[in-house]
Amino acid sequence: MVSHLTKLFGLNNLNLAEDVVQDTLLRAMETWKYHDLPENPSAWLMRAARNRAIDVIRREANFRNFTPELAYLLKQQESLSAGGEPLWFEKEIQDDQLRLMFSCCLSELSREVQVTLILKSLCGFSVGEIARALLVSQDSIEKRLSRAKKVFQDQGRLVEVEESSEMEGRLEAIYDSIYLLFNEGYHGSQSELMIREELCYEALRLALLLADHPAGQKPLTYALIALMCFHAARLSSRVDEDGCLILLEIQDRKLWNRDLIAQGFHYFAKAAEGSQLSEYHLEAYLASLHCMAASYRETNWAQMVKTYDRLYRLKPSPIVALNRAIALAQVEGPQAGLEALDALEDEAQLEKYPFYPAARGEFHRLAGHDDEAQEYFRKALGLARSPAEMKFFEMKLKK
Numbered sequence: 001m002v003s004h005l006t007k008l009f010g011l012n013n014l015n016l017a018e019d020v021v022q023d024t025l026l027r028a029m030e031t032w033k034y035h036d037l038p039e040n041p042s043a044w045l046m047r048a049a050r051n052r053a054i055d056v057i058r059r060e061a062n063f064r065n066f067t068p069e070l071a072y073l074l075k076q077q078e079s080l081s082a083g084g085e086p087l088w089f090e091k092e093i094q095d096d097q098l099r100l101m102f103s104c105c106l107s108e109l110s111r112e113v114q115v116t117l118i119l120k121s122l123c124g125f126s127v128g129e130i131a132r133a134l135l136v137s138q139d140s141i142e143k144r145l146s147r148a149k150k151v152f153q154d155q156g157r158l159v160e161v162e163e164s165s166e167m168e169g170r171l172e173a174i175y176d177s178i179y180l181l182f183n184e185g186y187h188g189s190q191s192e193l194m195i196r197e198e199l200c201y202e203a204l205r206l207a208l209l210l211a212d213h214p215a216g217q218k219p220l221t222y223a224l225i226a227l228m229c230f231h232a233a234r235l236s237s238r239v240d241e242d243g244c245l246i247l248l249e250i251q252d253r254k255l256w257n258r259d260l261i262a263q264g265f266h267y268f269a270k271a272a273e274g275s276q277l278s279e280y281h282l283e284a285y286l287a288s289l290h291c292m293a294a295s296y297r298e299t300n301w302a303q304m305v306k307t308y309d310r311l312y313r314l315k316p317s318p319i320v321a322l323n324r325a326i327a328l329a330q331v332e333g334p335q336a337g338l339e340a341l342d343a344l345e346d347e348a349q350l351e352k353y354p355f356y357p358a359a360r361g362e363f364h365r366l367a368g369h370d371d372e373a374q375e376y377f378r379k380a381l382g383l384a385r386s387p388a389e390m391k392f393f394e395m396k397l398k399k
Contacts, residue, residue, distance in 0.1 A: 002014075002018060003097045014120070097122065102167055105118075105173045109151060111173050113147055115134070116145060116148070122206075129184065132385075133180045171220070175220060181199055181202065182228050185201075185202070185203065195238055200232050204228045207225045219274035220276065220278050222270040225264075226280075226288075227283050227284035229263045229264030230264040233256050233257040233260035234256050237256060245388070248296060250296075253294075264287075277314075279315045318353075325341050334363040335363075338364070354381075354393065357379040377396045
């Protein structure tokens with residue numbers, strides 16, 4: 001809905017588009033309490049949002065603040081029936097989302113601002129969620145959004161990106177945004193739920209939408225889709241009935257979605273057609289090793305360590321180093337895992353990440369250091385970011 005309305009209002013009026021959507025959703029909550037659910041709720045919401053947008057625009061003294069598509073919309077309004085949408089409804093919405101992906105990535109904006117804008121306008125993240133996803137302060141995110149808004153105000157309109165070469169230059173920010181959207185759903189760090197499947201599948205849907213566009217038919221796109229398919233295949237086995245995290249080593253692999261795994265290998269093969277090796281290729285390969293293994297014990301951990309080494313050279317992230325230490329402990333024992341964590345060069349970046357002390361606690365537990373294990377699990381509990389994480393770390397302490 002936001003994607004569609006920004007086509008009408010322009011990205012310089014993003015806040016107005018979001019207000020109209022919020023107002024429409026509140027109206028639906030009130031209306032649907034006393035009436036039957038519409039036959040097509042999505043179409044009802046979109047039509048109501050557009051009508052609300054027209055009401056807002058007609059009250060504005062200066063129509064020039066908005067985009068030229070408004071004249072077409074005002075004429076079209078009379079042709080819409082009360083009970084449905086035109087046949088092009090779904091296709092138009094998809095086009096709007098693709099357009100917004102590319103339009104957010106203006107060359108005048110830094111990649112960080114581009115990603116921030118996509119997460120806000122296309123993925124629906126709040127300022128706080130964006131700040132946590134990008135590991136920066138909320139004040140920094142507010143400044144980025146203000147900077148973007150000023151650029152779009154100076155332009156006075158939403159620029160359509162049509163040149164293939166220009167689209168290709170904007171793909172990296174789009175990949176980053178889709179990856180972060182999936183990651184937030186997969187980990188659910190700020191939610192009552194340990195995972196948020198709707199975010200994972202929305203990220204996968206956007207990636208598939210991108211892959212249908214000529215500009216997005218790239219090995220990196222296919223690698224990102226493969227990565228998400230492999231991870232999404234395990235969603236149903238990652239939490240128990242109480243919403244608590246189930247560790248990979250005790251997950252019921254019969255619950256893994258084999259169709260999604262097959263789709264992951266399909267896109268992984270397509271990703272191998274090019275010569276470029278990206279972080280998405282390596283992360284997809286790591287996820288595929290889990291999907292190929294008949295059991296946790298039979299996972300090719302030695303190959304995972306080698307792949308994490310390559311990934312760290314390509315993307316020197318403390319999270320990558322942490323995951324490498326966990327894989328290394330499977331090959332060489334818990335003491336090797338502890339030594340790998342001690343050798344981290346950017347340990348400070350993990351000081352508020354609860355699964356860092358939790359990993360130390362697990363290594364100490366496996367090494368028979370019960371007092372140290374308790375200490376680190378208590379520290380992880382103190383850093384828990386959601387009730388679901390608190391429940392998980394409390395369980396570890398009890399054991």
